[in-house]
Amino acid sequence: MKFILTLIAFTLFNFLKSQGNDIREFNFKEYDSLIKKSCPMDCEIKTYHNADFISFKRKDSIINMSYNKDGISRMNKTFGNYHVNYQFYPNLKIKSKNEYLMGISQVGTMEVGVERNYDIEGKIINETDWEKVPYDTGIPGPKINVWKIIKQVKQDFDFDILLDDCFFSIQYYQDDLTKKVNYKIIKFISDNNEKLKLLVYHYDGEFGKFINIENLESELPPGGLVHY
Incomplete structure (x- = not known):
């Protein structure tokens, strides 16, 4: 049991650590390469409205990418019930990043980590540390994260x-x-x-x-x- 807990903690640590390598632009080169010819067997390609969508596995996570040349492009990285969501401006610079836990209940989604919003040049406009957000006015959140x-x-x-x-x-x-x-x-x-x-x-x-x-x-x- 102790070994299993250690292994899970290590896997999660590596995934969270990878989030520290901030993604600042939509990786169009990778997206274009995958959607044109080198999509692996376990990936899926679809089109929604005016955006192309691709989903593929990488190590222990699932990556979803959608490109919209005239609007907002998106990328979502999923590790089980933990998600990291990115949005990008038409110039492919990052627009926002947020993390959340989501199970069967979409209503019960919990925001975690630090949410950041950027201007069109990729500079941070504002950020919210969800571990420091109060439960309600005058009522702090839990002390244990x-x-x-x-x-x-x-x-x-x-x-x-x-x-x-x-x-x-x-x-x-x-x-x-x-x-x-x-x-x-x-x-x-x-x-x-x-x-x-x-x-x-x-x-x-x-x-x-x-x-x-x-x-x-x-x-x-x-x-x-x-x-x-």
């Missing part, structure tokens, strides 16, 4: 938030009694018989300790939902 919570959940329950297909969402909430801002990690169980079943792990936002587990069940409308 989300990466430590991810590691603790894996250690406590062998539930890998980054790679498990059953990861539903991760959210902040303020405890009614302690007023602490804590984490709840939600695992998808099933959506059979028009019932959505979830397992919720609660973790203390100050020390990162496990609090309790909660079973949730709710009725789904006939035919289910397009997304949660």
Whole structure:
């Protein structure tokens, strides 16, 4: 178990470290080469409206690139449930970069890392460090960052938030009694018989300790939902 945790931490560290090598321009040369002739067997090419789209695997991540010569080009790097999204101006200079965790629930997407926006020449206009964003006006966010919570959940329950297909969402909430801002990690169980079943792990936002587990069940409308 210790070896597996170390291996996962090492893989994630390498992926996050690669994000430190800032991408400042859309790599049109690579995009053009792949879309013309050297697309590997596990890649996909499509056209959406006036933008061409290509998706391919590289090491442990999936890369999506879409080029729009008259508008905004995009690139998304995905490692399991962790995403890094880039947008680029028509001159191919970077426009924005943001990172997020997203599981089955699109509503429960959590922004992480530092979000940056750039002017048309590639200079930073503004940035937001999501670990320092308050929970609400006058209420600071949790003291423990989300990466430590991810590691603790894996250690406590062998539930890998980054790679498990059953990861539903991760959210902040303020405890009614302690007023602490804590984490709840939600695992998808099933959506059979028009019932959505979830397992919720609660973790203390100050020390990162496990609090309790909660079973949730709710009725789904006939035919289910397009997304949660």
